[in-house]
Amino acid sequence: MPTATDPPSKKGAERKSRILDAALTIIGRDGLAALSMRTLATEAGLPLGAVGYYFANKKQLIGEAFDAHSQRELQRVVQTISSIGDAGSGTDLAERLTDFVVEGLQNDANSLVAEYEFLVEASRRPEVARASTAWLQALQAQLANVLRRLGSSEPTTDARLIMAAIAGLEVDNLTSDALTRMQTTAIRESLMRLVEALSLAWARNPPERRREKHS
Incomplete structure (x- = not known):
């Protein structure tokens, strides 16, 4: 049997x-x-x-459900990373990040809501925390590579800042209702402004100048 x-x-x-x-x-x-x-x-x-x-038991169920969620989101993340990797300018980057946020918020399966439920559970369960941390770090590392190519002198820090902004925009707009045009515009303008501010910082302190200061 x-x-x-x-x-x-x-x-x-x-x-x-x-x-x-x-x-x-x-x-x-x-x-x-x-x-x-x-x-x-x-x-x-x-x-x-x-x-x-x-x-x-429920503990095993939660762990496997999170693994399933991570695997099913992997394709979307991979596509986004690939798209960001092709970004040729700060404006292009902001547009692609906007598409990523909006797509997640408009997912009919409420996968983004489930994701935040898992993140809360991660504060109570080390094994879920490890899995969620690894998943987020993978996206952050890919984003940092793009920012380095675009001229960031602190790509890891800047990637962390952008991901924090994305998380804030997701939480602010989590709702069972469809996103309005005003909400989508606000998301795009917020990310545009952030990337523009970072681009100015990169221009003032390019990687070459930073290396000279520390040499």
């Missing part, structure tokens, strides 16, 4: 994926506190025992 530790069959893998989809739906719609084995079984349309077969 198969056990939960055996490699899953194709049908088993599909059922587990279905359960994780349901878990992410609950987290994004109702919050992490609303997630339980019983609510998950109801959402997935499965017997309670089927959920318990794949997940021994």
Whole structure:
């Protein structure tokens, strides 16, 4: 008789994926506190025992749900990093960052809400904190590479600043309603202003001048 530790069959893998989809739906719609084995079984349309077969407890479920979220967001992140990597100017960079923020806020699956639920949970669970930190650091490192090419003398610090601004804009605009044109414009103008200010700083203190000061 198969056990939960055996490699899953194709049908088993599909059922587990279905359960994780349901878990992410609950987290994004109702919050992490609303997630339980019983609510998950109801959402997935499965017997309670089927959920318990794949997940021994809520702790394991949260960990695997976060992993699933990270994997499913990976493609969007990779595409954004690739797009940012092609940015030829500060204005172009700001536009692409705006697209990234707006796309995340308009996701019908509430994946951004789920992401922030996981970030809150990371303050309580070291294993979730490690996973979320690694994911954010990967994006920050790629952004820093772009900023270095655009002339930043402090690319790591500037990348951290931009990511903090993005997080603030996401939180300010998290809502179940569709983004208005005014909100989208405000997001774009905020990121434009930030990148313009950084560009001025880069012009005043280019990497060559910084190296001369420390030589």
